[in-house]
């Protein structure tokens with residue numbers, strides 16, 4: 165398992181630009197290595213800024229988007245096309261501008277989808293979809309080259325919230341009820357699933373994230389502060405703006 169590293173950028177805009185550039189390079193490297201690439205998306209404001217920045221980056225055309233798998237780390241359990249869905253936001257900001265193979269885009273279930281208005285059935289269906297894409301001989305999950313996460317003020321990542329029953333769910337995908345961040349019903353990859361990704365990037369901007377970021381990097385417990393339980397297989401990268409980095413422990417500051 166990887167040690168966390170931290171990169172700090174001056175402000176939210178530069179942070180989004182830098183993450184976008186890193187994402188394009190990460191996908192290019194994965195395609196050079198294994199002929200394809202996979203990315204796991206999230207929701208929230210900074211993620212949307214990253215997606216817009218990728219869309220505006222000329223180097224994005226160097227990626228063979230027809231050989232990129234797109235997954236989601238979490239989703240709001242709402243009807244397809246709802247503007248609050250992470251999928252809707254990612255499509256509008258980026259995905260609709262890319263020549264993706266629709267068969268490789270794997271949105272999480274919608275409340276009006278084939279599994280109906282039952283988030284548990286939706287979570288099970290997504291787990292099946294992941295298992296169908298799993299590499300032979302590996303666990304029931306596909307290879308994730310890069311998984312992006314936002315960080316909540318309370319330290320949540322994806323839809324894994326502090327002290328929530330989702331921490332006891334041993335399945336790869338969980339239905340979340342009673343989310344403290346609206347909307348209340350969500351679907352999320354669980355922390356052990358998130359931690360199978362080759363690289364996990366935690367992206368946070370703004371002073372209201374500083375405390376959660378600082379505590380996670382100082383080694384808080386994952387049930388109290390889910391961001392503290394995130395660890396990519398080969399890399400765990402915190403991508404912050406200066407305001408969000410204000411409480412990063414001094415021993416990690418040298419990596420700025």
Ligand SMILES: O=C(O)[C@H](O)[C@@H](O)[C@H](O)[C@H](O)COP(=O)(O)O
Nearest residue numbers: 207208209210314315316321322
């Ligand atoms: O569906 C969601 O809301 C997210 O996936 C959530 O985990 C988000 O990434 C963080 O809450 C940070 O969001 P901001 O960048 O908007 O603060």
